[in-house]
Amino acid sequence: MKGPLCHADFDDLTALLREAEAATLLLDDTGTVLWANAAAGRDWPALARAGLRLPERMPGLALAGRTAHKVPWGADEARLLPLASGWAATLPAPASALSLRQVIDAIAVPLFWKDEAGIYRGCNPAMAEILGRPAEEIVGRSLAAVSGPDLAAKYAAMDEALMAEGPGGTQRYEWELAHRDGSRRQVLFCKANIPDAQGRVRGLVGTVLDITDLRQAERKFSQLFNLCPAVITLTDRASGRYLEVNDAFETVTGHSRAEAIGSTALGIGIWGEETDRAAVLAALAANGGRLTNFETRFRRRDGSVFPALIACEGITLVDRSCLILVGWDISAQKENEARLTQAVAALTRSNADLEQFAYVASHDLREPLRTISLYIGMMQRRLAASADADLRDFMAFARDGAKRMDRMVLDLLDYSRAGRAQTPPGAVPMAEVIEAALAILAVRIEESGAVIQGPAEDALVLGRRDDLLRLMQNLLANALKYRDPERSPRIAITARRQGGDWLFAVEDNGIGIDPAYHERIFQVFQRLHTRAEYDGTGIGLAICRRIVQERGGRLWVEPAPQQGSRFLFTLPAA
Structure with a gap:
């Protein structure tokens, strides 16, 4: 090094000024530039090596008096400081330029730098905020003074490991950060070594990212992930290796998480058969990488195969293409379906x-009944003159019993067939059904002087016309049969929409029914009166309920508001 500043203190002086934020030049007494720091810009070191004399570039530059003074420097001023030999010139920053300090302070991410001893040498306002301390309580202090002894030990060990890597060393890890109030945050440290010109590590710089909320959200998601009763897996799409599985995976398949992570489903034998895997992959490809409600088979660790219902979809996690799968063991469901199928088949055979049986019984029973009735009739005619x-009376009772038995057999046959016609149900206008029932009962209506009021709304229901006609005919016939002898029958039929159903009511002013018998009257062959009082076999209402139930509806009775009974039933709307 040339000039009066070539002495033992020069290295110490340049080392001191090297990291200065202000642009600084070292001059000899003639104004020759001997050295420039990095803040002066890229041109000044080259000019120093060329031996530029400032007075030659700036006539009138005063380098006398050995006192600190300012000199014009463009539109601003430079400050000259006398040294034992030579000068130090501090140059003004361009008016449009930002200082490094301004840039660092504007960064919203907490940032700090330390020296080799772990002493904080600087930080930005964001770092001071996350620590809950002013910068004066951070800069110049040790790790223990700022963070406490327990965290300081971890930080020191990590810093030491980083600086041992030399220039270019970087570090990234998660740990806690202590706030001044004693609370702690989960943070991500990203650090790098700071070397000097000779390649020696003189400290480190780092940033802090608060990930407390992120980790809390991850913990909550992990809890839900593991609490979910369905099997959930996350696999790398390229390799097919498991990245994560939940607790249900272990419970259902018998494979531990340790076995699964890093392995493939094929490797640990999850698929029931190779064809099951091929079917899922083909379906995924055909449906754009997304499946829902797809049935497949998996194999447990003990070798047993079970049916599963799965949904899966491709997702991207941190630039990695993955596949998330949710599966349910449907073994119990399949077993129930098999039992139900068997029960339905058995019920179908039974029906x-x-x-x-009903057909054969009715045919075979009616034949001897007709024979009995025929021969009793013949006996009545032959013995008419001589019989006492x-x-x-005995012959009349026998013949009447045979006729009633024949009627009961026919009614029993009707009951067995009620609601079980082979024709499919369709849309039926109930106004037409009611009109047809009234036409059939026209003579009885006229004889009784009944007044019948039909529904105001024309309800369209789902059913079979013949069944619905029998239903209305039986209900209206009962209202006419069980009338009060003291007054003319009045029957009101109403219909009201109730969600997906129609609610019908047939209300009369007859003798009514004791609430104690409101369920009994719907049983087969149940009568509340003697045959002398009212004729019938006691099966009509049982047939009505069977017709309604076959369509998924309800039939019940309740007392009418004034006197009599009100039969209500629901049918699905068409």
Whole structure:
């Protein structure tokens, strides 16, 4: 080094000024530039090496008096400081330029730098905020003074490991950060070594990212992930290796998490058969990488295969293409479906057998009944003149019993077939059904002087016309049969929409029904009156309820508001 400043203190002086934020030049007494720091810009070191004399570039530059003074420097001023030999010139920053300090302070991410001993040498306002301390309580202090002894030990060990890597060393890790109030935050440290011109590590710089909320959210998600009763897996799409599995995976498959992570489903034998894997992959490809409600088979660790319902979709996590799968063990559901299928098949066979039995029984029973009735009739005609009154009564009772038995057999056959016609149900206007029922009962209506009021709304229901006609005919016939002898029958039929159903009511002013028998009257062959009082077999209302229930509706009775009974039933709207 040339000039009067070439002495032992020069290295110490340049080392001191090297890290200065202000642009600084070292001059000899003639104004020759001997050295420039980095803040002066890239041109000044080259000019120093060329031996530029400032007076030659700036006539009138005063380098005398050995006192600190300012000199014009463009539109601003430079400050000259006398040294033992030579000068130090501090140059003004361009008016449009920002200082490094301004840039650092504007950064919203907490930033700090330390020396080799772990002493904080600077930080920005964001760092001071996350620590809950002013910069004066951070800069110049040790790790223990700022963070406490427990955290300081961890920080010191990590700093030492980083600085041992030399120039270019970087570090990234998660740890806690202590606030002045004693609370702690989960943070991500990103640090790098700061070397000097000779390549020696003189300290480090680091940033702090507060990830407390992120980690809390991850913990909550992890809890939900593991609490979910369905199997959930996350796999790398390229390799097929498991990245994560939940607790249900271990419970359902018998494979531990340690076995699964890093392995493939094929590797640990999850697929029921290779064809199951191929079917899922083909379906994924055909549906744009997304599946819902897809049935497949998986294999447990003990070798047993079980049916599963899965949903899966491709997702991207941190630039990695992944596949998330949710699966349910549907073994119990399949077993229930099999049992239900068997039960339905058995019920179908039973119904068919019952219908065949009812048909055969009705045919075979009616034949001897007709024979009995025929021969009793013949006996009545042959013995009409000679038979005494008792004998005539006995024959009349026998013939009447045979006729009633024949009627009961027919009604039983009707009951077995009620609601079980082969024709499919369709849309039926109830106004037409009611009109047809009234036409059938026209003579009885006229004889009784009944007044019947139909529904104001024309309800369209789902059912079979013949069944619905029998339903209305039976209900109206009962209202006419069980009338009060002291007054003319009045029957009101109403219909009201109730969600997806129609609610019908047939209300009369007859003799009414004791609430104690409101359920009994719907049982087969149940009568509340003697045959002398009211004729019938006691099966009509049972047939009505069966017709309504076959359509998924309800039929019940309740007392009418004034006197009599009100039969209510629901049918699905068409």
